[in-house]
Amino acid sequence: MTETVGRQSPAAARANDVWKVYGTGEAQVAALRGVSVEFERGRFTAIMGPSGSGKSTLMHCLAGLDSVSKGTVQIGDTTVTGLGDSGLTKLRRDKVGFIFQQFNLLPTLTAQENILLPMSIAGRKPDPAWFDTVIDTVGLRDRLGHRPSQLSGGQQQRVACARALVARPEVIFADEPTGNLDSRSGAEVLHFLRNSVREHGQTIVMVTHDPTAAAYADRVVFLADGQIVSELIEPTADTVLDTMKKLDTPVEVAG
Ligand SMILES: Nc1ncnc2c1ncn2[C@@H]1O[C@H](COP(=O)(O)OP(=O)(O)OP(=O)(O)O)[C@@H](O)[C@H]1O
Numbered sequence: 225m226t227e228t229v230g231r232q233s234p235a236a237a238r239a240n241d242v243w244k245v246y247g248t249g250e251a252q253v254a255a256l257r258g259v260s261v262e263f264e265r266g267r268f269t270a271i272m273g274p275s276g277s278g279k280s281t282l283m284h285c286l287a288g289l290d291s292v293s294k295g296t297v298q299i300g301d302t303t304v305t306g307l308g309d310s311g312l313t314k315l316r317r318d319k320v321g322f323i324f325q326q327f328n329l330l331p332t333l334t335a336q337e338n339i340l341l342p343m344s345i346a347g348r349k350p351d352p353a354w355f356d357t358v359i360d361t362v363g364l365r366d367r368l369g370h371r372p373s374q375l376s377g378g379q380q381q382r383v384a385c386a387r388a389l390v391a392r393p394e395v396i397f398a399d400e401p402t403g404n405l406d407s408r409s410g411a412e413v414l415h416f417l418r419n420s421v422r423e424h425g426q427t428i429v430m431v432t433h434d435p436t437a438a439a440y441a442d443r444v445v446f447l448a449d450g451q452i453v454s455e456l457i458e459p460t461a462d463t464v465l466d467t468m469k470k471l472d473t474p475v476e477v478a479g
């Protein structure tokens with residue numbers, strides 16, 4: 225890993241030799257086994273790997289949603305692994321945004337209320353111009369008064385994207401954001417995520433199983449069995465597929 229002690233890290237998020245072990249005794253599962261990785265500011269990174277390889281676990285540990293068994297995690301200059309409960313609450317509220325496969329919208333709130341909820345909990349007001357930009361880009365202007373049950377899956381996920389983006393967090397973590405969407409709605413969400421990186425400098429880390437979705441990213445990191453096994457810069461769907469095929473062939477992974 226690059227030596228960055230003593231100067232400000234350019235990374236929006238970073239894991240240093242992170243281990244995560246669930247359970248005890250015979251039921252023990254090492255979901256992460258010494259993961260060290262940096263996510264540069266203003267970049268769109270995809271995380272790929274087989275089911276059970278530790279993608280969601282890594283994301284949850286990075287975002288302070290789950291504790292690590294060993295190692296450290298940083299978001300910007302904050303050492304997440306050194307925070308207590310109130311520090312973690314503040315971190316999740318002020319520094320990170322989430323987009324989940326299952327949208328996770330509150331059913332009793334309208335689209336607009338859902339989008340603004342994290343900020344209103346934090347006592348912050350969105351910049352009106354930025355709110356307008358976000359709403360227009362996700363194409364939700366005429367749906368702001370609808371509740372989630374009155375929206376399609378694609379529209380609900382666009383609400384979740386807007387909710388994450390409107391607060392301009394240090395980093396947005398998206399766990400299979402297009403997993404429940406048809407290809408057209410998925411492409412819309414991916415365009416929007418990529419544009420927020422290109423045009424607005426947002427940092428995004430996205431887990432996906434789909435090589436086409438991964439190709440929207442600037443970089444792809446591959447996990448297998450709780451370890452990082454490969455990486456691609458400026459991926460295309462073809463190079464992602466090739467790498468996935470190679471990783472499917474069992475090889476000895478050093479380290
Ligand atoms: N709360 C938990 N308790 C026990 N084991 C867990 C827990 N969460 C995850 N695991 C285990 O850790 C491993 C990694 O899980 P994780 O959810 O990170 O995989 P993933 O790469 O996100 O998979 P998928 O692509 O299916 O979402 C799996 O073996 C899983 O069973």
Ligand SMILES: [Mg+2]
Nearest residue numbers: 279280281399
């Ligand atoms: Mg997962």
